[in-house]
Amino acid sequence: MMLHSLSPDDPTLSVEMRKALSLFRCPPRHLLCAQTVCAAMGREDLVDSMKEHSGGRAPGGTCGALYAAIAMAPHREAEMRTFFRSSLGSDLCKELKQLHHVPCPHCVVTAIRALTAM
Helix, strand or coil, X not given: CCCCCCCCCCCCCCHHHHHHHHHECCCCCCECHHHHHHHHCCXXXXXXXXXXHCCCCCHHHECHHHHHHHHHCHHHHHHHHHHHHHHHCCCEHHHHHXXXXXXXXXXXXXXXXXXXXX
């Protein structure tokens, strides 16, 4: 899978995606994947609780970014998982990193895209 470089200055990305890229692992907050998705979507109430679900620690090994998107729209879990798998090859953190070599920022952007797509 060929992935292009992502930048918070990319005008083709949505406002939420650009915000996420400017927040992910950046000072002063150094947010992790699940936290970044919540913050970019304006759900500051979920940011602290999502720290424990980032970095491959979401239930079932789910990507933390996807887990955060599902937490915000649980009724759309099946369609978001399908979107994630078709976009990146898996919805599991370990497979995304080790098998498909997908960088975390791509997972964050894809989670936001899944969340806002429908």
